[in-house]
Amino acid sequence: METYPLMVAGIKRELPIIPISDQLKIASFVILGDAEIVSAAAPLLAEKLTEVDYLVTAEAKGIPLVYELSKQLNMKQYIVARKSVKPYMEEPLVNQVVSITTQKEQLLCLDRKDADVIKGKRVALIDDVISTGESIKALEELVTKAGGMVVAKAAILAEGDAAERNDILFLEKLPVFTV
Numbered sequence: 001m002e003t004y005p006l007m008v009a010g011i012k013r014e015l016p017i018i019p020i021s022d023q024l025k026i027a028s029f030v031i032l033g034d035a036e037i038v039s040a041a042a043p044l045l046a047e048k049l050t051e052v053d054y055l056v057t058a059e060a061k062g063i064p065l066v067y068e069l070s071k072q073l074n075m076k077q078y079i080v081a082r083k084s085v086k087p088y089m090e091e092p093l094v095n096q097v098v099s100i101t102t103q104k105e106q107l108l109c110l111d112r113k114d115a116d117v118i119k120g121k122r123v124a125l126i127d128d129v130i131s132t133g134e135s136i137k138a139l140e141e142l143v144t145k146a147g148g149m150v151v152a153k154a155a156i157l158a159e160g161d162a163a164e165r166n167d168i169l170f171l172e173k174l175p176v177f178t179v
Helices: 035-048 063-072 112-118 134-145 160-164
Strands: 003-008 011-019 024-027 054-058 079-081 093-098 105-110 122-130 149-159 169-174 176-178
Touching: 003 024, 003 035, 003 149, 003 169, 011 035, 035 063, 035 149, 035 169, 054 063, 054 112, 054 134, 063 122, 079 105, 079 112, 093 134, 105 112, 105 134, 122 134, 134 149, 149 160, 160 169
Parallel strands: 054 079, 054 122, 122 149, 149 169
Antiparallel strands: 003 011, 011 024, 024 176, 093 105
C-alpha cells in the first residue's frame, strides 16, 4: 500500500494514500481514536487562536480535537453541529454541504439552544483537515445564521490548495495526489 509520511506536532504517521476519484488521491488522516495526535496538536493550535468564546466543530472527526482544545483553553462547553436533525432538537438551524471526503450532500444542524449560546459570541471553527473548504464554509454559514461571529478557522492540517489560504490556521500541509 502506498503511504505518505506525515510529521505533525512531533508525531510521525504513515498515512495510506487512497483514491477518491479517477483523478485524485488523498492521504487519509483520521484522528478518531488517535489520542496521541490530538493531545499533541491541541496545545499548538490553542496557541494560534485569538481570543474566542466558543469552539464549534462538525460531527464527527473534529470532536476529539475540539474537546481537547476546550480543555487547553479552559472552556466549559463546545458546540457540535450534527449531521442530521435529531428528535431532541427544537427549531434547529440547518445548512447543506458536500465535502471532499463524503462526496455527497449532507446536513449540518445546530439545535436552537446551541445557536442561542453562540449568538453575539466570538467563535472559532475547528476541524481535523481543511481541504476544499466546503465543510468549514458551511459551518461558518451556520454559525453566522445563528448570530455568532467567526473570528478563527483552524485545523491540524491544510490539504492541497487550502495550505495557500490566509484565512485559516493550521499546523502542517498535506498534499493531494493527481492520478
